Amino acid sequence: MVTITFTNSKSGKEEIFEPINPQNVRLYVCGPTVYDRAHLGNARPVVVFDILYRLLQHVFGKQNVSYARNITDIDDKIIERAGIENVAIDVLTRTTHRWFRDDMAELGVDYRDDPRFFEPRATEYIDEMLRMITGLIAQGHAYEAERHVLFSVESYSDYGCFSGRSVEDMIAGSRVEVAPYKKNPMDFVLWKPSADDQPGWESPWGFGRPGWHIECSAMSHALLGESFDIHGGGADLKFPHHENEIAQSKCFSPNSDFARYWLHNEMLQVDGKKMAKSVGNFFTVRDLLDQSIPGEVIRFVLMSTHYRKPMDWTQKKIRDARTILRKWHDMTMDVSAGTPPHAIVEALASDLNTAAALAELHRLASEGDVQGLKSGADFLGLLQSGSDGWLNADPENVDSRLVEKVEYWINRRAAARADKNYSRADEIRANLASIGIMITDSPNGTTWEQDLEHEHLGNWEMLE
Ligand code: AMP
Ligand code: ZN
Numbered sequence: 001m002v003t004i005t006f007t008n009s010k011s012g013k014e015e016i017f018e019p020i021n022p023q024n025v026r027l028y029v030c031g032p033t034v035y036d037r038a039h040l041g042n043a044r045p046v047v048v049f050d051i052l053y054r055l056l057q058h059v060f061g062k063q064n065v066s067y068a069r070n071i072t073d074i075d076d077k078i079i080e081r082a083g084i085e086n087v088a089i090d091v092l093t094r095t096t097h098r099w100f101r102d103d104m105a106e107l108g109v110d111y112r113d114d115p116r117f118f119e120p121r122a123t124e125y126i127d128e129m130l131r132m133i134t135g136l137i138a139q140g141h142a143y144e145a146e147r148h149v150l151f152s153v154e155s156y157s158d159y160g161c162f163s164g165r166s167v168e169d170m171i172a173g174s175r176v177e178v179a180p181y182k183k184n185p186m187d188f189v190l191w192k193p194s195a196d197d198q199p200g201w202e203s204p205w206g207f208g209r210p211g212w213h214i215e216c217s218a219m220s221h222a223l224l225g226e227s228f229d230i231h232g233g234g235a236d237l238k239f240p241h242h243e244n245e246i247a248q249s250k251c252f253s254p255n256s257d258f259a260r261y262w263l264h265n266e267m268l269q270v271d272g273k274k275m276a277k278s279v280g281n282f283f284t285v286r287d288l289l290d291q292s293i294p295g296e297v298i299r300f301v302l303m304s305t306h307y308r309k310p311m312d313w314t315q316k317k318i319r320d321a322r323t324i325l326r327k328w329h330d331m332t333m334d335v336s337a338g339t340p341p342h343a344i345v346e347a348l349a350s351d352l353n354t355a356a357a358l359a360e361l362h363r364l365a366s367e368g369d370v371q372g373l374k375s376g377a378d379f380l381g382l383l384q385s386g387s388d389g390w391l392n393a394d395p396e397n398v399d400s401r402l403v404e405k406v407e408y409w410i411n412r413r414a415a416a417r418a419d420k421n422y423s424r425a426d427e428i429r430a431n432l433a434s435i436g437i438m439i440t441d442s443p444n445g446t447t448w449e450q451d452l453e454h455e456h457l458g459n460w461e462m463l464e
Contacts, residue, residue: 002345004016004017005349005351006230006261007263007308007351008261008262008263009238009264010260010262015261017229017230019229020227020228020229023060025056025064025065025066025229026065026066026225026228027049027052027056027228027230028068028070028219028220028224028232029067030045030216031069031070031072031119032071032096032100033077034071034092034100035078035081035093036096036277037099037100037286038099038103038284038285039275039283040268040275040282040283040284040313041234041268043104043285043298043302044265044307044311045232045233047107047302047303048307049067049263049265050108050109051348051354051380052230052232052263052352053065053067054348054380055348055349058340058345059349066116066117066118066223066224067117067118068117068119068223069118069119070121070122071093071119071121072122072215073097073121073122074123074199074209078093079198089199103284103285103289104285106289106295106298107285107298107302108299108382108384120223122210122219123199125219125222126201128221129191129215129218130201130204132248132252133191133214134204136151136252140155141156141251142155142190143183145182146181147192148179149189149191150189150190151187153186153188153247154167154183156247156251158246158247158250159243159247162238162239162246162262163238165239170186170239171186188240188244190210190213190248191205191208192209193206194207194209213244217249217252220245220249221249221252230262230263231245231262232264232265234264235264235266235267236267238264242262246258246259263307263352265307266307266308267310268311268313269310269311269312270313271312272312275313283452288452291402291452292390293318293322294322295387296384296387297325299382300321300324300358300382301313301317303354303355303358303380304321304358305355307354315450325382325383327365328361328365328373328377328382329391330391331365331370332370332377332383335371335374337375339375340379341375341376344357344379344380345379347360358380360376364376405460406432409463410448413425413439414446416428431462431463432463434462435454435456435458435459435462436450436451436452436454436457437451
């Protein structure tokens with residue numbers, strides 16, 4: 001049996017993973033709030049926990065592992081977006097959910113035929129949330145005030161332990177919503193009132209909707225039970241989201257463990273800053289796919305950094321991944337996948353070290369062990385059969401309309417130079433650079449490259 005170790009965010013230490021029941025290993029991961037396309041940062045936990053799921057399935061047997069990743073389909077951001085776009089909330093969330101499923105499938109994360117994968121939508125678990133909130137009030141952990149129900153942080157002595165903060169620190173350090181009806185400014189919402197034109201459900205506290213945190217406590221409880229094995233999510237969710245999930249779940253079921261191991265992926269960054277919708281420094285997975293960057297290449301890049309380290313997204317990483325995968329595809333064209341090499345399983349079993357697993361693939365490739373390479377890559381969700389369509393695209397692997405547009409301008413620049421109109425030629429070069437297209441002259445002609453992080457990428461209207 002392979003020994004698995006994880007860095008458990010609960011203790012901050014690397015621990016040996018021992019499931020509650022090896023015949024029923026249970027994993028829960030916080031999923032997306034569905035109002036917009038997933039950006040690349042959102043894809044990081046999806047890929048990281050897909051690798052974890054594969055490892056658990058390999059070690060404990062496919063039929064013995066369950067994975068739940070929720071869809072948050074009720075949230076103020078959703079209500080706001082639906083209002084701006086003037087669409088029904090249900091249409092917005094279902095469309096976004098479908099996009100999410102399709103985009104992640106391109107990255108090799110496709111559970112459509114997996115009976116042990118659950119994708120609960122929050123709005124389908126309102127009864128479970130009402131039951132939990134009622135229980136928390138009955139046990140003195142929550143109170144009703146002005147049609148809201150709030151969790152009382154003072155009722156739970158371990159509040160703050162998980163994220164390592166005292167209640168005083170939290171009040172001093174965070175922008176908590178001060179509301180006259182809160183007994184303590186850190187008390188957080190379990191239920192809040194909805195206006196008539198907002199989505200809501202009847203409850204003992206009036207027409208309203210749940211807070212975000214209670215959604216995950218209710219869904220994990222309903223699907224995986226009051227104690228389960230692993231809870232995952234991005235490190236940005238440790239506080240307040242996971243601290244609050246723990247408070248609610250432990251107070252509702254005092255004798256439970258809730259989640260025994262917590263795994264958090266670090267943030268994907270651009271120039272050292274977290275990629276986030278609110279910062280505006282994001283690109284969606286679909287943006288990259290539309291630029292003919294294969295999902296497999298994106299997956300490879302996301303796996304190249306250990307999940308607990310922040311990682312920068314750079315064009316060089318995409319280029320390098322593309323070159324390596326192209327080579328590996330060529331080498332393994334006629335090989336079928338078998339059992340993954342032990343060293344790859346070991347690398348993942350050691351705190352999910354995907355970077356070490358990729359290094360092992362490199363080693364196998366350099367030794368010419370194509371069978372090991374194919375089997376190891378297949379286990380990691382790479383070199384899948386049928387995934388090599390991108391290899392046959394044009395040499396630069398960029399879409400042909402883009403090639404046409406760039407060539408049009410390169411030709412006009414060449415014509416300007418032929419006319420000795422150097423200022424016009426320089427202007428065209430600068431214009432291209434202003435939308436992220438860098439051209440280089442060499443004795444063999446003019447070549448070009450796209451800077452995928454450029455803020456004006458694709459803004460061709462800026463050119464004429
Ligand atoms: P959200 O839809 O914002 O709730 O995020 C969905 C998931 O993506 C959560 O697990 C977040 O922790 C994760 N996430 C958001 N931004 C990033 C990022 N820049 N890098 C890694 N994970 C992220
Ligand atoms: Zn959650």
